[in-house]
Amino acid sequence: MGHGRGRLRALIEVNARGEGPDVAQEVGLRWEEVSSASAFLVGIESHPPEFVLLSLGKEGVDEELVRRIAEAVSAEDGSVLLSAPRPSLEWAVLARRLSGGSLLSEPLSREELFTELEYRLEEPEGVRIADGEVAPEGSGLVGSGAAMMEIVRAVARVGDSSATVLLTGESGTGKELVARALHWSSPRRDGPFVAINCAAVPEPLLESEFFGHERGAFTGAVGRKRGRFERADGGTLFLDEVGDMSLVLQAKLLRTLEEREVERVGSEKGLPVDVRIVAATNRILRERVVEGSFRDDLFHRLAVAELHLPPLRERMEDLEELVVHFASLFSERYGRSVRGVGEGAFRRLRAHHWPGNVRELRNVVDRAVLNCRGGWIREGDLKLNGDVSALSPGGGTNEIGGYSPNTSLEEVERDHIARVLDHTDGVMQAAAEILGIHRNTLTRKVERYGLRSDEGGRQ
Amino acid sequence: MKPPTVDEIRELLPEVDSIGPLVERLLTTARPDRSRRWSTSGELQTIGSRLVDLPRVARELPLLLDEVRTHLERTYGESMAALEALAREDPETSAEHLLRAAEAERSFGRMREAGAFTEAAVRLTHRFRERGRATAVLIEGARAARAEGRWRDAEARYREASRIATAIGDAPSAARAAVGLGNLAVDRGLWQLALERYRGAERWVKTAREPLSERWHLPLNRSIVAREQGRLRDAEKELERARALAPLGEAEVGAVLGNAHGQVLRARERTEEAELAFRDALELSSGADARVTIASNLADALLAQGKDHEAERVAREAEDEAVRGSVVPRLPEVYSLLGRVAEARGHADAFVFFERALELAEQRKLPRLERARVLEAYAEHLRRSGEEEAAEARTARAIRIYRALGYDSAVQRLEGANDSRRSR
Incomplete structure (x- = not known):
């Protein structure tokens, strides 16, 4: 799906549409507004639009209708956007489940709608997960390298x-x-x-x-x-x-x-x-x-x-197969329709050092599937590098920016140094370069924080 | 030099009061062993295998000593003042000083010592001439006894406080005592009795002129009872009432109500909504204790959706929060949860978490109720793993504890389950 070819069919009160039509035009979508639920359904199954926007405040819009429309639209790779005048937990969950995105608040704001549309409009280059491809849990050894x-x-x-x-x-x-x-x-x-x-x-x-x-x-x-x-x-x-x-x-x-x-x-x-x-x-x-x-x-x-x-890291030729395997496994498990993995995401995955090997990759893909909006796993859905501790089974907090708001600067520094050392496999010089400090400064900090003592000879 | 583990620290250092704060501080700096981060055993790590940050504690030692000094000055000062007041034959003021010492201990994370000061204050109430001043002390004493799982003592104190407050028309104290009595009934699973006691409290709340937090606590507590009884619509309605009466704009209050909402949604098996409610509540909460509770509930909701990795991550955050925030007594609960997560992920050694939870309850001398809950969760895990004999033994131990505490509904529940299993 590219810019300039799609339709956005909306069922929303006039005073709630806000900047919707303008944003649609900007991203190359034709804004089609209908006034009632019955009118909205006409032709939706035979000619589903690329996007539908349903206001949960509009008369006649209920869960059943949303589901019916979502099925028709997603069968053609389209997307459903939901908005509500007063967001509730129930609707937020429905939005997450059916549209993989957030519940838009009304009147529609430029920022929210733009983010949702942009994210879905660009189908990235990458690897598409074949329809019906369901990896059985623990299906064995994956990889043909x-x-x-x-x-x-x-x-x-x-x-x-x-x-x-x-x-x-x-x-x-x-x-x-x-x-x-x-x-x-x-x-x-x-x-x-x-x-x-x-x-x-x-x-x-x-x-x-x-x-x-x-x-x-x-x-x-x-x-x-x-x-x-x-x-x-x-x-x-x-x-x-x-x-x-x-x-x-x-x-x-x-x-x-x-x-x-x-x-x-x-x-x-x-x-x-x-x-x-x-x-x-x-x-x-x-x-x-x-x-x-x-x-x-x-x-x-x-x-x-x-x-x-x-x-x-020594069998990176299997990375793609493994990612697709885990992505289809977790999207099946969580009832998400992940259609593919973007090239940007693969680039990032290939650049990672993988100290936790396939187990770490599995965890990363698991979270990416949960974070994924719009059907494609993208770079932004991946929690890597700085977020490593959050993904590790051994624990660690991950709140604002990867750290608890109660964390001191010193603790952040200590953790970050430890992460960089992990990333460079303990090589001090490489870690110092990444951190932008002199090797001696790093050595002093490593000693001070009691981080490592066994890599003295590794330059 | 490899940093020592918490287990090694506990093995080395004797359990003496003088270094208690040091040991606690060592514990709060302990982090998961990063070298085992991605190994199978790393997934089963508990507090015992965490590595203590010795250099950090060494650096912070002067600060810790300062804190200890300030703390000792407070408790010594309050103790001396309590003695002087008693020498003036003023037991009421003496008890107030003891309660302040208890508060100082509590804020220093020394719950057992706080309990001991509160007990000393309660003992003095027999000598009070102004009986009206005894209610606050008795209510504090009841709260402390309840926290330690000594329900009979708590009940007697709330009753006495209620009797005095009723006699002198002290509505706020009468309301607090009645809510306390209701909560005790909830602890023991006596739902009808709890509702009856809350009704009594409601009358006092309406009589009181000043604004009382009990005003919104009551519908909140009734919501909990309704939830436990399976009246989930009623639970939601009561929660709405609590929301309408609660002070606006206080984040912690929002967290409490959000957590309660999540629990109702969880009971209604609307787990995705429960997840979002718990996430919102977690964002609002700041106290370590509350955050551990909410994070545990969130992990449970995630586990119910099959999101076991996410559940593990959140449960590990709860663990981290408990360790860093010095709320170690909450760890057995977290480890029971991690045991369930490990089981869901097919770990043959998931039992390790339950063993560690029991060990911790023993080591930290936690209330027996905590132990019974872990035993119950452990028994369920063993039963699901096909170890019926071991499960039965642990269930029997849990029943013994519940019975000794007077938690009749738990005894009935477990014995009923035993009977139905035998009849199959």
Whole structure:
């Protein structure tokens, strides 16, 4: 849709139209005003206009009518704009749901209407999401680049056995997805897939989560509990972040793997288990073996086969596929009609460093779908860089401009430096250049804020 | 040097009063471990794994010491004044000083100490010659007892305050006591009793000459009761009344009413509208406590729409607000919510949040009601995860606490659910 070709059909009181006709003309739309709801419906289904503007204050306009018109118009890629003399929550929600935009207040103001129209008029260059393209949740490994193809081949090669597999790679690269793919491609596919995160579960609970417990084994052990090993019997047990386990538990895990039986806490009776282990770590486990914090024998037992998952920045050829995959997934989930992703958005996504890999991308697209107006995800819908903490699962506030209004300047500075360092992967010189300060000044600030101490040699 | 975690700080430093403010300050500076930001375990982080900003606390130490000094001067001063008044055989003034000391403790974030000063003031009321001056002290004492979940003490104090106020025709105090009694009935889920008590309060509010905040609190509270009873249209009407009577232009009042509106919409399963109402309320609110409540409600509304990432982000904001704003007692509630979010996102280890919530309730000696609520939420999570035996055990513990507190409707609700499960 381009300038100068469209129609805007409006049903609005004369005294509420404000600057509507002028703005329409300015952006190249023909303002067609009708006086009643029945007149408005004439021809709307056979020749839907590019834009309809419905005033919720006009007699005969109700939710049913709005829905009917929205269906007809959006089937032809058109847009519905809603206005109201007294905005209410109910109508604001309807406007967001049906038009993907805000409820315009009456009389129509130049600024509000202009923003809404401009945003929708320009269909950006980019990638259109095919009609009916619905990505099933967790549909598996997405991407057809060389690196992903190598992973797919490796999964096919290793999956069809019971060998223990160690998955390595940065956080968010999709290790659990690969573990599931290994499970599904193995003869155990009809058995259970059970996962546990060894770094998330507090140490005192981890043993009983692994092996289960008998009633009364310790305070709080109110009933008998089956551990994850037992629950995974006949299937696959995925041990995520295995490198964070204590040495004591490592010894117990090793014994279980060697003897192929578990002892519930509080019991001396061994229970045989048939479990395939897939372990994962975002640490360099060999280094931990050398420094003595990870058992050498356990490492070799876990790493019978080793698969490395590349970070997203090393497989950017898959970015487009991933974005389209997540965009269709979330627009389906939220009932939004996202039709495509603009080139500007892609440019921004390609320029990002992706410290959180595919998990970060998924979160970014999730929010972009929620922010999206007018059917296309654009650059402005993306929360990246400065907003990183707001998207991170680990938390952080994001209010005005990414910070709480209670935040001190010092805290903002500290956070911003940390973000820039993340962006440059800890390279001080690059961070100093972005921040526009001397490297020594940055070093002093980094020390003062206790941000990092491990990148001293990285220039 | 890796900054220490909150867990490590708690393990290292003994629980002694003298460094209490320091430990609290360390806690408020704690931030999520950025190195785990994008890992699975990062999604399951709680306050214990947050990293404490030691250099910042070290820099701010002189300021903290100043604050401690000012605070001690206030509490010491009020304590001395209380003693001197008592020596003059003026227990009424003595109690007022103790209440001021309580207020000083409260504003310093020391709720238990505030409660102890209030208790001391309440004990003095037996020696009051001017009984009329006892009502304010008793009402404060009742509020403190209610906040700690000691409902029986709260009830006795409100009753006594009501008796005295009625006898001397002190309408504002009688209204406050009657509203307090109504609120206690709400806490225990005794809806009809609550409405009856609010009706009594209404009569006193009409009698009072001065403007009372109870005037708009009453329809607001009745709206809550109506919502709990499932009378959602009535809940909206009462809320409209509250809106009409509330002071205009006060942001915090707008936040309270907006939050209540969101809750009614949520109960009506109009979750998108509820989301917008909570967002508006959040923009209006500034107090950490209120912001945690509203953000939690917003996260819940988002979760109900399947927007689990957004729900997580907002729940994490609530967590952050609770930590920075020193309203740690609200964290168990936030962690129960994050547990539900993690469950919705298919985390096998979502139970970690509930375990942490229980641990926190224990560690911070939070009111038992808080523990019961977490146990109930935990049991629901375990039940959905197919761990029926563990769920039953936690439900039984929750029932024991509710019963001990006299929260009969909760006991009936949980026992009823147990019975229907067994009969299936």
